[in-house]
Amino acid sequence: MKRACFIIPYFGKLPNYFQLFLNSCKPNKSFDWLIFTDDMSNFDYPENVKRVSMSWNEFQKKAQEKFDIKLSLEFTRKLCDFKPTYGYIFENYIQKYPYWGYCDIDTIMGNLDKLLPIDFIEKYDKLFSLGHMVLFKNSPEINKVFMKSVNGNWYYKKALTENEITVFDETGNGKHNVDTIFVKNGYKVFHADWSYNPRVTPTKFKNVIYDYSNDTFHNEDLKDTLCVWNGKSIIRYIFQENFVKNEEFLYVHLQQRKMKLKKGVERAKAFAIIPNEFIPIDITKINDLNYIKNIKRQGINFHYIRILWNWKVKNRFFRK
Known part of the structure; x- marks a missing residue:
């Protein structure tokens, strides 16, 4: 049903x-x-x-x-x-x-x-x-x-x-x-917030969680993470000293992020979601730290500069 x-x-x-x-x-x-x-x-x-x-x-x-x-x-x-x-x-x-x-x-x-x-x-x-x-x-x-x-x-x-x-x-x-x-x-x-909701800024993913009890947003402070769609679920992997912890979210929200598509990702069985790109992955290698580090390497990302332009410059000088 x-x-x-x-x-x-x-x-x-x-x-x-x-x-x-x-x-x-x-x-x-x-x-x-x-x-x-x-x-x-x-x-x-x-x-x-x-x-x-x-x-x-x-x-x-x-x-x-x-x-x-x-x-x-x-x-x-x-x-x-x-x-x-x-x-x-x-x-x-x-x-x-x-x-x-x-x-x-x-x-x-x-x-x-x-x-x-x-x-x-x-x-x-x-x-x-x-x-x-x-x-x-x-x-x-x-x-x-x-x-x-x-x-x-x-x-x-x-x-x-x-x-x-x-x-x-x-x-x-x-x-x-x-x-x-x-x-x-x-x-x-x-009222619970089950979303993975990275802040619009900064460039790196920094999850923000809504707390209804006091009507505030709480910013998480996790440095080494990777968000993955594994073909069914949204999983965030948290890489710590000697082990990998993972947690599941209802969905990921990419508000105001300009995302690129790595070749083949639209047909991929699983993909990683980094701050500016979707990358097809081999889900069987997800616990291989060297494999993960290679995925997490990024080129130049102008997300933060673009957001500042839209918020502070464009809206101020080019508003109709």
């Missing part, structure tokens, strides 16, 4: 590593993905990922038909505020699923089948707090919870009608979000 369907509207050119995202979805037979997009490029879609042709104008019209308020959908980046509405907007597509969700495509999926068994997720009305992956129980009531008030305030009206991004889809950026609405209205929410 299928457990959930992820809904992803995406307009414009899909990322250069989108095929790797699709490859990581494929082994998760209990989960489906619906990609609403105007990019008809020739990707190899697995059976559990369905592409639905839709233009940006068609999405705008479809969304507006569901609301009496005038929606602000002037640019596609505004979609992050609309993520909690997808179960309501696309309700006709997900009727057969007990859960639905949203996730980003700058991700590589891990072993969702293993880590999200149905007897676990069915305990909750909403799972996870960060916008790169959230799951909801699929019912007419739950799919409209985002429209409930908190102390007489309707956060969704501000989020869906303002031109500026309000980060309505996740916690960690204020309290006026869908997570607060679920909590304050008495719904059951699972």
Whole structure:
């Protein structure tokens, strides 16, 4: 039985590593993905990922038909505020699923089948707090919870009608979000952060973990690690003095990282994920330190310089 369907509207050119995202979805037979997009490029879609042709104008019209308020959908980046509405907007597509969700495509999926068994997720009305992956129980009531008030305030009206991004889809950026609405209205929410979520800066991977108990992000300080998709799971290997420790994550999130594709990686059975590249690997050699060190060697990586340019220079002097 299928457990959930992820809904992803995406307009414009899909990322250069989108095929790797699709490859990581494929082994998760209990989960489906619906990609609403105007990019008809020739990707190899697995059976559990369905592409639905839709233009940006068609999405705008479809969304507006569901609301009496005038929606602000002037640019596609505004979609992050609309993520909690997808179960309501696309309700006709997900009727057969007990859960639905949203996730980003700058991700590589891990072993969702293993880590999200149905007897676990069915305990909750909403799972996870960060916008790169959230799951909801699929019912007419739950799919409209985002429209409930908190102390007489309707956060969704501000989020869906303002031109500026309000980060309505996740916690960690204020309290006026869908997570607060679920909590304050008495719904059951699972808040733990199971993602491998490297900070946008620095260049090297430095995982940041969201702690709901105090609404803060904690930066890990691990120096010698390697992140791998082994054909099914996301595993981070931590190399210590005389042994290798490994830990599993639900997915890896590569926010704002410009990634390269090593030759052959789109057909690889396993690959390493380093800060600027996907590299095919022989998973049987993963505990060979010399093999690992060779993988971890990088050329010049301009990620940090590019981020500074975008944040401090480009936004200041070239803003429209």
